[in-house]
Amino acid sequence: MVLQEQRRAKAHRYRDLLTQREYMKLMAANAVNRYGDSIDMIAFSLMVYQLTGSASWVAVIFGVNALPSILFQPFAGAIVEGMNKRYVMAAADIGRGLAVAATAILFMLGLLQPWLLLLLTFMNSTLESLRIPAGLAIIPRLLQKSMYPHGIAFNTTLKKMMELIGLGSAAAIIGMFGLGTAILIDAATFIISAALILGIDSKETSISGRLKLDMIGYMHTLKEGFDYLSNTRTVFTICLLGGAIGIFLIPINSMMAPYTTDFLGLSANGMSAAGISSTIGLGLGAILFPYLRKTLSSRILFISGGVVIGACYLIWVWIAAYADQRVFVYTLLIITMLVFGFFASFVETVIGVSFMEHIEEAYLSRVGAIFNAIASVTIPLGSMLIAAVMTKLNLLQLFGITGIFTILLFVGMLFIKTLRQL
Numbered sequence: 001m002v003l004q005e006q007r008r009a010k011a012h013r014y015r016d017l018l019t020q021r022e023y024m025k026l027m028a029a030n031a032v033n034r035y036g037d038s039i040d041m042i043a044f045s046l047m048v049y050q051l052t053g054s055a056s057w058v059a060v061i062f063g064v065n066a067l068p069s070i071l072f073q074p075f076a077g078a079i080v081e082g083m084n085k086r087y088v089m090a091a092a093d094i095g096r097g098l099a100v101a102a103t104a105i106l107f108m109l110g111l112l113q114p115w116l117l118l119l120l121t122f123m124n125s126t127l128e129s130l131r132i133p134a135g136l137a138i139i140p141r142l143l144q145k146s147m148y149p150h151g152i153a154f155n156t157t158l159k160k161m162m163e164l165i166g167l168g169s170a171a172a173i174i175g176m177f178g179l180g181t182a183i184l185i186d187a188a189t190f191i192i193s194a195a196l197i198l199g200i201d202s203k204e205t206s207i208s209g210r211l212k213l214d215m216i217g218y219m220h221t222l223k224e225g226f227d228y229l230s231n232t233r234t235v236f237t238i239c240l241l242g243g244a245i246g247i248f249l250i251p252i253n254s255m256m257a258p259y260t261t262d263f264l265g266l267s268a269n270g271m272s273a274a275g276i277s278s279t280i281g282l283g284l285g286a287i288l289f290p291y292l293r294k295t296l297s298s299r300i301l302f303i304s305g306g307v308v309i310g311a312c313y314l315i316w317v318w319i320a321a322y323a324d325q326r327v328f329v330y331t332l333l334i335i336t337m338l339v340f341g342f343f344a345s346f347v348e349t350v351i352g353v354s355f356m357e358h359i360e361e362a363y364l365s366r367v368g369a370i371f372n373a374i375a376s377v378t379i380p381l382g383s384m385l386i387a388a389v390m391t392k393l394n395l396l397q398l399f400g401i402t403g404i405f406t407i408l409l410f411v412g413m414l415f416i417k418t419l420r421q422l
Helices: 002-009 014-019 021-052 055-080 085-108 114-142 145-177 179-198 215-231 233-263 268-292 298-322 326-358 361-389 395-415 417-421
Strands: none
Touching: 014 021, 014 145, 021 085, 021 114, 021 145, 021 179, 055 114, 085 114, 085 179, 114 145, 114 326, 145 179, 145 268, 145 326, 233 268, 233 298, 233 326, 233 361, 233 395, 268 326, 298 326, 298 395, 361 395
């Protein structure tokens, strides 16, 4: 069945997505959400630091922000399985919009306290843990399965475009109107997203077998999700890979500031140029993915993407030796970050498309929530591992080891039979 859908997918074009009107409404909601998140990415960090004056508080609050995804998503997936996904998504967006608006208003009035910010952040992330599995489970109702590669790739590209626009406009908005207004704009995007989602015809009526919110029924539903995951080898492999991918991206994502300033001698403009280049690369790679998939298998795209990621780490080590040649360093940094983003998009898109193609719709919320929890938990674990390694190694040594290990690991995947099902 999966192979038949993959063959049908090769006949599609991006313009065919225009026939999937309800899915396009979902993409519009996601785009609005990503624009707000991109503004908030900068505004929220500045607000936290301005409010607390402590880098430690920033780390604590961002840790709290990730906690609900790790703790609650597997349970949230079971809860939303028998619910109307459209209503769950809209309610979560409205709740998040109100929480963010409350944060902004309290900050503007000078009434926001760190403990209250922790509470509002935790509430926001908890609502997000409900929205994510509902957002995954609604896709089969809106998009033909054979159009998953194009639909998911378009979603990735659109969100990256909105991220660039949001990051580009954030500084101007904050400079002209202040942090509070920037965060209020993020709150407004949640409400707009909810309105767009409520306008979607997801063909969800009264769902048979609706989940009863009692402990026995809930635990049974959750157990079914874990059983399905453990008994489906391909899906289990995809979940493990999805969790592992984040670890390979942590060194460059978390160490870009010290790398560009301490080892390349570039200003904040160097970090900005690198971030924009990688984002453009991610968008280009995602939009070209369905066309490349017509001639190359998902497995080859996935493995080649990982190998190039590893090679980029090694090139970044080499670039540092020419830190005194600023134009050369700038040029190579921009090119390698563009290439890095381009091939990293293959890895991420293969995981996303394969996940949707291989999981039965009835289990999508539960398994999707477990998948996202696995992916979320690797970030703090990977960060702690890197922090421990950095007590013994410098940053260039870390990049070198990461590059070699990544290349060897992905080349080794050529011999894993399960990956041939990607």
